[in-house]
Amino acid sequence: MTNKILILPGDGIGPEIVAEAVKVLDCLRKDFGLGLEMEQGLVGGSAYDETGHPLPDLTLEQAGAADAVLLGAVGGPKWEFLDISVRPEKGLLGLRAGMGLFANLRPAILYPQLASASTLRPEVVSGLDIMIVRELTGGIYFGHPRGVRTLENGEREGYNTLVYRESEIERISRVAFDIAAKRDQRVCSIDKANVLECTELWREVVSRVATEYPQQTLSHMYVDNAAMQLVRAPKQFDVMVTTNMFGDILSDCAAMLTGSIGMLPSASLDEHGKGMYEPIHGSAPDIAGQGLANPLATILSVSMMLRYSLDQEAMAVRVDSAVNRVLEQGLRTPDIWAEGDTRVGTAEMGDAVVAALADQ
Ligand code: IPM
Ligand code: MG
Numbered sequence: 001m002t003n004k005i006l007i008l009p010g011d012g013i014g015p016e017i018v019a020e021a022v023k024v025l026d027c028l029r030k031d032f033g034l035g036l037e038m039e040q041g042l043v044g045g046s047a048y049d050e051t052g053h054p055l056p057d058l059t060l061e062q063a064g065a066a067d068a069v070l071l072g073a074v075g076g077p078k079w080e081f082l083d084i085s086v087r088p089e090k091g092l093l094g095l096r097a098g099m100g101l102f103a104n105l106r107p108a109i110l111y112p113q114l115a116s117a118s119t120l121r122p123e124v125v126s127g128l129d130i131m132i133v134r135e136l137t138g139g140i141y142f143g144h145p146r147g148v149r150t151l152e153n154g155e156r157e158g159y160n161t162l163v164y165r166e167s168e169i170e171r172i173s174r175v176a177f178d179i180a181a182k183r184d185q186r187v188c189s190i191d192k193a194n195v196l197e198c199t200e201l202w203r204e205v206v207s208r209v210a211t212e213y214p215q216q217t218l219s220h221m222y223v224d225n226a227a228m229q230l231v232r233a234p235k236q237f238d239v240m241v242t243t244n245m246f247g248d249i250l251s252d253c254a255a256m257l258t259g260s261i262g263m264l265p266s267a268s269l270d271e272h273g274k275g276m277y278e279p280i281h282g283s284a285p286d287i288a289g290q291g292l293a294n295p296l297a298t299i300l301s302v303s304m305m306l307r308y309s310l311d312q313e314a315m316a317v318r319v320d321s322a323v324n325r326v327l328e329q330g331l332r333t334p335d336i337w338a339e340g341d342t343r344v345g346t347a348e349m350g351d352a353v354v355a356a357l358a359d360q
Pocket of ligand 2: 252
């Protein structure tokens with residue numbers, strides 16, 4: 001079977017890190033028999049520069065025809081002055097909405113080899129393995145009305161709408177419980193039900209769905225407390241499920257527990273398991289083009305793609321093991337480097353992972 005993958009390098013370090021992930025995919029195709037057809041497309045600021053829009057129609061068409069999408073990163077100072085409707089981020093949000101990718105899975109796993117890279121004490125983070133399930137196509141990111149209006153007295157007022165339907169809360173809850181079923185059977189739902197009616201409904205609906213999963217434990221936490229607990233005692237969490245914006249914020253926080261945001265992949269899935277895979281970090285324009293970026297989050301995104309969209313668990317395990325192997329070898333890009341490690345660049349890291357794929 002041939003899997004069609006759309007590759008969207010995007011902006012900043014996107015092209016560099018995606019190139020390393022493509023090396024991994026190529027190796028799986030040539031040496032391990034993965035049926036694969038890769039095609040490139042445009043998204044973000046680079047798409048704007050070429051076509052005048054951060055998400056050209058062609059890209060959405062390509063995404064629709066693909067079995068999975070691999071994305072680098074979008075955005076950068078070059079495009080910050082643009083109107084919000086054509087900023088690079090709109091390309092990403094448009095892909096999420098256009099492909100119906102409502103379920104965003106963001107694992108935060110601490111590799112034992114990197115325990116010292118975390119800003120938290122090793123005993124607080126060692127063994128950390130959290131899965132954040134973030135709702136991705138609703139909430140305040142997409143709610144209407146939205147905008148900036150001028151009041152009668154001439155003062156301007158900005159406004160956005162936090163809105164969730166029961167069906168949206170139900171389906172993301174199910175994703176969280178289904179994932180927890182394969183883990184430690186514990187789901188913590190994060191809301192602000194003490195202040196926001198919308199998330200009071202969120203809490204009610206998650207609790208209702210939980211009755212379908214009697215073997216699982218559901219707990220609830222307010223988002224402010226969750227932020228605190230994540231840095232105080234993060235290992236108390238197994239699966240966290242939350243809204244689009246809370247998930248955005250908490251996943252950056254969780255990422256840093258693991259030492260570097262440069263290590264964490266993500267999957268964004270639709271109803272049928274088709275998905276877009278991307279590192280959770282941004283386009284890092286400050287280090288773009290210098291071969292300094294860590295490609296491991298993107299390579300681990302390939303592993304998630306193999307697992308969740310292409311049904312290739314064995315190959316996913318092979319990629320995970322290869323990443324483990326290069327960390328064992330002491331190879332580190334600057335973001336995870338410490339005294340005594342071997343400092344490598346983006347391409348060297350990618351090459352080392354490819355070499356480790358065969359060497360297992
Ligand atoms: C993320 C990013 C995006 C988001 C931005 C780039 C639009 O921060 O994927 O977490 O806010 O969702
Ligand atoms: Mg974010």
